[in-house]
Amino acid sequence: MSRSNAQTVSLWLALVFGAVLLGAFVAFPGFFPPMSPQDSAHEVAAFYAQHTTMIRASMIVFNLCAVMLIPFFMVIVYQMKRMGTPTQVLAYAYLSAAASGVTLFAIADLFWLIAAFRPDRNPEQIQLLNDLAWITFIAPVGMIVAQNLCLGLAVYLDARREPIFPRWVGAFSIATGLAIVPSAGAAVFRTGPLAWDGAISFWLRNGAYATFMIVMFFVLRKTIARERVEELDAEMAVGTPLDGELVS
Amino acid sequence: MTAVATGAAAEHRPMTDGGRSPKLDLWICWWTFPIFYSLFGVIFVLLTKVMPPPRPGVSVEQINRFFDHNATTIKLGFAMLMVFIGLSCVTNALVVVQMKRMSVKPVFAYAYIATLAVGAVPGCLFAAFAFLAAVFRPDRDPQLIALLYDVGLLTFVGSLGCFTANYLVLALAIYLDKNRILPKWMAYITFWQIATELLAGPVFIFRKGAFAWNGAISFWEGTVIFSVFLGCLIVLLRRAIQQQPVDEPVQD
Numbered sequence: 001m002s003r004s005n006a007q008t009v010s011l012w013l014a015l016v017f018g019a020v021l022l023g024a025f026v027a028f029p030g031f032f033p034p035m036s037p038q039d040s041a042h043e044v045a046a047f048y049a050q051h052t053t054m055i056r057a058s059m060i061v062f063n064l065c066a067v068m069l070i071p072f073f074m075v076i077v078y079q080m081k082r083m084g085t086p087t088q089v090l091a092y093a094y095l096s097a098a099a100s101g102v103t104l105f106a107i108a109d110l111f112w113l114i115a116a117f118r119p120d121r122n123p124e125q126i127q128l129l130n131d132l133a134w135i136t137f138i139a140p141v142g143m144i145v146a147q148n149l150c151l152g153l154a155v156y157l158d159a160r161r162e163p164i165f166p167r168w169v170g171a172f173s174i175a176t177g178l179a180i181v182p183s184a185g186a187a188v189f190r191t192g193p194l195a196w197d198g199a200i201s202f203w204l205r206n207g208a209y210a211t212f213m214i215v216m217f218f219v220l221r222k223t224i225a226r227e228r229v230e231e232l233d234a235e236m237a238v239g240t241p242l243d244g245e246l247v248s
Numbered sequence: 249m250t251a252v253a254t255g256a257a258a259e260h261r262p263m264t265d266g267g268r269s270p271k272l273d274l275w276i277c278w279w280t281f282p283i284f285y286s287l288f289g290v291i292f293v294l295l296t297k298v299m300p301p302p303r304p305g306v307s308v309e310q311i312n313r314f315f316d317h318n319a320t321t322i323k324l325g326f327a328m329l330m331v332f333i334g335l336s337c338v339t340n341a342l343v344v345v346q347m348k349r350m351s352v353k354p355v356f357a358y359a360y361i362a363t364l365a366v367g368a369v370p371g372c373l374f375a376a377f378a379f380l381a382a383v384f385r386p387d388r389d390p391q392l393i394a395l396l397y398d399v400g401l402l403t404f405v406g407s408l409g410c411f412t413a414n415y416l417v418l419a420l421a422i423y424l425d426k427n428r429i430l431p432k433w434m435a436y437i438t439f440w441q442i443a444t445e446l447l448a449g450p451v452f453i454f455r456k457g458a459f460a461w462n463g464a465i466s467f468w469e470g471t472v473i474f475s476v477f478l479g480c481l482i483v484l485l486r487r488a489i490q491q492q493p494v495d496e497p498v499q500d
Contacts, residue, residue: 037384081500085273086270086271086272086273086274087271087273087274087345087498088345088498089273089274089277089338089341089342089344089345090273090277090341091341092340092341092344092345092361093277093337093338093340093341094337095341095361095365096337096340096341096361096364096365097334097337099362099365100337100365100368100369103365103366103369104369104373107369124388124389124392125392127385127388128381128388128392128396131381131384131385132377132381135377135380135381135384136377139327139330139380140330140333140373140376140377141330141331141334142329142330142331142332142333142334142335143333143334143337143368144334145331145334146334146335146337146338147334149334150337150338153273153276154273157272157273181331184327184328184330184331185327187323187326187327187330187376187380187384188323188324188327188380188384190384
């Protein structure tokens with residue numbers, strides 16, 4: 001029972017902090033519309049000088065809350081470990097990718113905050129920090145892609161009679177991962193849909209990921225409820241068989 | 249007692265299967281090893297010219313010329329790395345699963361994955377961010393481009409501790425393991441890897457000679473031993489998977 005409770009709490013943490021992060025996303029003046037990589041150093045510096053307070057406020061919120069999504073990812077890891085896959089290797093790959101992926105966001109956030117720390121800094125230096133923030137935020141998609149492909153593969157390999165996640169979750173996870181791949185182009189292109197403010201690199205990437213998180217929230221709720229029923233059934237049926245299993 | 253039993257059930261994980269290859273996930277993960285490190289070679293050696301590293305003792309003009317010359321391949325290579333770095337997590341996980349089969353408690357296995365989750369960002373991706381930012385705007389202040397050159401190469405060659413700790417736990421696990429999942433001589437090669445990381449410490453001090461970031465000791469000696477280590481690891485992991493019994497319980 002207590003195991004399920006930790007999972008439920010993690011889901012609700014993700015819901016609360018997901019809402020907070022969405023608020024910060026809307027509040028950051030550089031996301032609606034996303035800042036253009038074509039801006040000159042002076043335009044970037046002027047942007048930071050004009051919106052200093054909101055940039056700092058929203059990025060401090062991101063700083064505090066983004067890593068709060070980790071427990072949510074660990075619910076997925078735990079459920080992957082319960083799957084009837086040959087080994088738990090994909091669950092560990094997912095864990096590793098989640099840790100590195102969130103680290104990348106934490107670093108991007110710091111670049112934005114450092115850029116906003118002294119808006120009277122040399123504009124070229126502000127522009128460099130801003131470039132590093134955006135490139136680190138949008139381009140290194142490999143960790144998210146690895147997470148989603150591993151989850152998708154594990155769902156397909158889950159040989160339990162009642163699989164932990166329905167099969168469509170596997171396809172959905174892989175599709176989300178693939179939709180995010182082209183955003184790697186944000187590290188290279190300064191115009192067009194692949195630039196960091198582009199339809200693909202910014203909107204498709206972030207939209208696909210937000211949708212994935214929301215869908216997984218409901219999927220996990222169902223999975224946790226079913227796990228609880230299984231546990232109760234096991235306890236009812238128990239008496240000796242489980243004790244016997246313990247001894248063996 | 250019942251609660252304990254429910255918890256204990258997770259420890260025994262027979263390789264279940266419904267007609268598929270019983271070790272399919274392990275074999276997929278094993279194949280990512282040669283694929284990832286081949287891509288790694290193409291990206292770092294052929295495309296971005298980070299390996300072997302360009303010289304540290306150069307002028308700002310020379311650094312800017314380096315980026316001008318290699319801008320296209322740096323963009324191509326590091327954009328590829330942005331995606332393919334994810335494969336490294338899969339390779340880490342494969343080692344972890346084999347370490348968990350060893351007779352030692354899985355402490356070293358978890359330490360292995362944690363150290364590499366740390367290492368991926370400063371030890372590999374930071375170089376990419378710095379070089380990508382450098383070629384993103386060729387008209388940037390040349391002094392800033394020179395700064396990015398140092399950031400990229402020092403983080404790449406000089407991220408020592410995450411990998412030292414990683415080699416240490418791997419070497420210890422192999423050395424102490426009574427199940428002989430990996431042969432003991434692999435522990436000695438892994439200990440050698442620690443020595444190469446220690447010898448790379450001076451890259452933060454010297455701008456030329458054997459201990460500079462492109463030097464005979466700091467770079468070449470380390471890279472040669474790493475190649476031997478990696479080749480052995482890939483071959484030995486393949487053998488370990490082949491010898492792994494299909495219904496073997498693995499500690500959780």
